[in-house]
Amino acid sequence: AQSVTQLGSHVSVSEGALVLLRCNYSSSVPPYLFWYVQYPNQGLQLLLKYTTGATLVKGINGFEAEFKKSETSFHLTKPSAHMSDAAEYFCAVSDARTNFGNEKLTFGTGTRLTIIP
């Protein structure tokens, strides 16, 4: 069984400040890990994913995340927040044993990011 915990349902940061969104996962098998972004009234967009190899993963819009197996974490960061980053962010996990996961994705409950001008 897999699960994802996103600490903080709401996070506010000032424009230009560091963005840090936390994600911890639980998985009995090697995980694939994902971050998605959802802008208001839109579907989800894949920001980045960790499958194998380098544990620091770079995604779109300047975001990156680091897979830390010892901490079972996959936190999302961006050095400098922009107003356009305001959205809801979801962390997700799937089973790595079957290529890009077996398509059975388990999502966290989401973190709403607000940018303060």
Added chain:
Amino acid sequence: EAQVTQNPRYLITVTGKKLTVTCSQNMNHEYMSWYRQDPGLGLRQIYYSMNVEVTDKGDVPEGYKVSRKEKRNFPLILESPSPNQTSLYFCASRGLADLQETQYFGPGTRLLVL
């Protein structure tokens, strides 16, 4: 333009009246999925499909059916909707484009069951 389309976008219905939400993708993707999104619960996977005629249950399949007769279409069927199926539904597809994996979500279908 690569896209996932869902219809209808908004639907109000009554308990017990069968309905179908269609999902279509134009990217020849093998993998398709359905999710529901509820406040405080995030997205939960209902069903997914690895290819034509291959479907499997996600985390919350009860009360839903799917079919995958063609690669491009993956309809979600509610045989007897109930108020607890009031939700925002997303269809997604995933596959290769120019040797890169791509994933797209549809715009969502907001369903209210009275």
